[in-house]
Amino acid sequence: MNWIADLGAKTLQYVAGLGRAGRFFAALTGACLIALSRFSLVVKQLYSVGVLTLLIILVSGLFVGMVLGLQGYYTLVSFGAESSLGLVVALSLTRELGPVLSALLFAGRAGSALTAEIGLMKATQQLDAMEMMATDPLPIVIAPRFLAGFIALPLLTAIFTSIGVIGGYLIGVQQLGLDSGVYWAAMQEGVDFYDDIINGVIKSLVFGLVVTFIAVYQGYFATPTSEGVSRATTRTVVNASLSVLGLDYVLTALMFGEI
Amino acid sequence: MSETNQNQAHLIQVDKLVFGYGERLIFNNIDMVIPRGKISVIMGPSGCGKSTMLKFFGGSLRPQAGKVRFDGISVPDLKREQLFQLRKRMGMMFQSNALLTDISVFENVAFPLREHTDMSDSLIHQLVLIKLEMVGLRGARDLMPAELSGGMARRVALARAIALDPDLVMYDEPFTGLDPISMGVAIKLIKKLNDALGITSVVVTHDVKEGASIADYIYLLGDGTVVGHGAPEQMLSSSNDQVHQFMNGLPDGPVAFHYPARAIRDDLLGDQQ
Numbered sequence: 001m002n003w004i005a006d007l008g009a010k011t012l013q014y015v016a017g018l019g020r021a022g023r024f025f026a027a028l029t030g031a032c033l034i035a036l037s038r039f040s041l042v043v044k045q046l047y048s049v050g051v052l053t054l055l056i057i058l059v060s061g062l063f064v065g066m067v068l069g070l071q072g073y074y075t076l077v078s079f080g081a082e083s084s085l086g087l088v089v090a091l092s093l094t095r096e097l098g099p100v101l102s103a104l105l106f107a108g109r110a111g112s113a114l115t116a117e118i119g120l121m122k123a124t125q126q127l128d129a130m131e132m133m134a135t136d137p138l139p140i141v142i143a144p145r146f147l148a149g150f151i152a153l154p155l156l157t158a159i160f161t162s163i164g165v166i167g168g169y170l171i172g173v174q175q176l177g178l179d180s181g182v183y184w185a186a187m188q189e190g191v192d193f194y195d196d197i198i199n200g201v202i203k204s205l206v207f208g209l210v211v212t213f214i215a216v217y218q219g220y221f222a223t224p225t226s227e228g229v230s231r232a233t234t235r236t237v238v239n240a241s242l243s244v245l246g247l248d249y250v251l252t253a254l255m256f257g258e259i
Numbered sequence: 260m261s262e263t264n265q266n267q268a269h270l271i272q273v274d275k276l277v278f279g280y281g282e283r284l285i286f287n288n289i290d291m292v293i294p295r296g297k298i299s300v301i302m303g304p305s306g307c308g309k310s311t312m313l314k315f316f317g318g319s320l321r322p323q324a325g326k327v328r329f330d331g332i333s334v335p336d337l338k339r340e341q342l343f344q345l346r347k348r349m350g351m352m353f354q355s356n357a358l359l360t361d362i363s364v365f366e367n368v369a370f371p372l373r374e375h376t377d378m379s380d381s382l383i384h385q386l387v388l389i390k391l392e393m394v395g396l397r398g399a400r401d402l403m404p405a406e407l408s409g410g411m412a413r414r415v416a417l418a419r420a421i422a423l424d425p426d427l428v429m430y431d432e433p434f435t436g437l438d439p440i441s442m443g444v445a446i447k448l449i450k451k452l453n454d455a456l457g458i459t460s461v462v463v464t465h466d467v468k469e470g471a472s473i474a475d476y477i478y479l480l481g482d483g484t485v486v487g488h489g490a491p492e493q494m495l496s497s498s499n500d501q502v503h504q505f506m507n508g509l510p511d512g513p514v515a516f517h518y519p520a521r522a523i524r525d526d527l528l529g530d531q532q
Contacts (some may be wrong), residue, residue: 126358129359
């Protein structure tokens with residue numbers, strides 16, 4: 001009968017965790033309003049969350065675009081359809097690869113850093129110290145980081161997608177000899193602003209919210225020891241990546257499916 | 260608040276405080292008073308909960324039974340807003356110093372002033388420099404916390420703790436991990452600030468010599484209760500076994516050297532019998 005008790009305990013734990021996350025989210029939303037009035041704090045975080053993630057986004061975006069160009073061209077050319085290369089590259093990037101890969105890279109680079117930073121602030125009693133100085137750490141420490149992540153990811157996604165399109169151009173046009181006009185014209189013809197671009201932006205907004213929330217939540221509730229912080233950092237990357245991939249399916253089904 | 264006028268001599272009063280985590284009782288019926296304007300030292304072996312005591316003064320923990328009063332105000336009954344108001348009258352120096360690592364020494368000391376006052380930048384600038392001068396670190400204002408030595412970081416934490424001119428300053432293990440010179444500086448500063456600013460000080464430590472040298476009054480905790488209390492001379496010459504063992508650092512006594520175990524003969528020969 002022990003397994004029933006175990007199952008019950010696990011379920012209770014899980015539900016309690018959900019409740020805690022829900023309350024934390026509500027408190028964080030309120031704190032964000034205060035943080036918006038002290039925007040310099042957000043700008044500071046935008047630098048460490050956004051600008052410092054730029055390099056990995058640029059390099060990855062370029063290579064993903066180049067691979068798409070190469071694979072797309074060799075597949076399309078056997079059907080005599082290489083003129084659609086621009087469309088294939090652009091649609092793959094705006095609909096799926098841009099938002100998803102950016103979010104995964106963002107979780108690995110910025111999300112883990114956010115968790116570790118907040119967890120260490122907790123472990124070194126900096127958050128306690130703020131509480132003792134009669135200052136709520138939520139609007140000063142947590143909310144600016146959350147807002148910065150939420151703002152940064154859609155912008156990084158746009159950069160990833162753009163550089164990816166350029167990567168596809170470099171390979172398809174410069175290296176494999178497709179006509180430059182054909183590459184761009186197919187894209188201009190086939191990519192719809194609302195169906196493709198806006199839906200991609202919505203995806204990246206959702207991912208930004210989820211990844212950053214998981215990161216700050218794990219940091220804020222990390223066990224305040226070096227071991228606890230390292231486990232929280234791992235959980236951020238794992239949970240955020242799985243959430244991104246799972247949510248991507250749900251969002252894709254809602255946006256492009258015939259439901 | 261009608262009790263504000265009572266016990267003017269005591270800033271903090273703890274009555275029959277009971278607290279525990281789960282099954283484990285940390286405090287069992289603790290009574291304690293912290294006299295105004297004096298340095299009270301709370302001592303005890305590691306893990307006896309002496310640092311936890313400070314959390315009751317600051318209201319971050321609530322007792323399971325009993326009362327904690329700060330200047331007549333019942334701390335556990337306060338709502339978060341009221342608690343924050345009260346905490347502006349307290350300064351705390353953490354064992355890890357807890358300096359905010361992403362801002363400079365100057366900004367760390369300025370932090371409480373910027374958060375809680377409407378002072379102009381120039382006024383804050385002057386006040387921060389005065390506080391830093393008190394701890395001898397006016398010249399270190401532009402350093403980042405990571406660039407400070409342990410002793411310096413502790414002094415910055417002290418300057419920050421007194422930034423708002425509090426009624427009470429709490430020191431959590433202020434002597435731990437300091438070299439002898441820094442230790443001497445810390446002792447002198449705590450004494451000097453207490454006398455010069457007329458603040459009430461509570462020092463939590465297990466360093467008997469240093470603690471006794473600055474204490475006006477000592478509380479010794481152990482096994483969840485107050486084992487003994489009194490002026491330093493009384494404590495050092497106490498005939499109580501537990502107090503005597505702790506104050507003189509004897510390896511064996513009421514606090515046993517051996518962790519509870521079955522008889523050594525059984526343990527060593529048990530498997531062969």
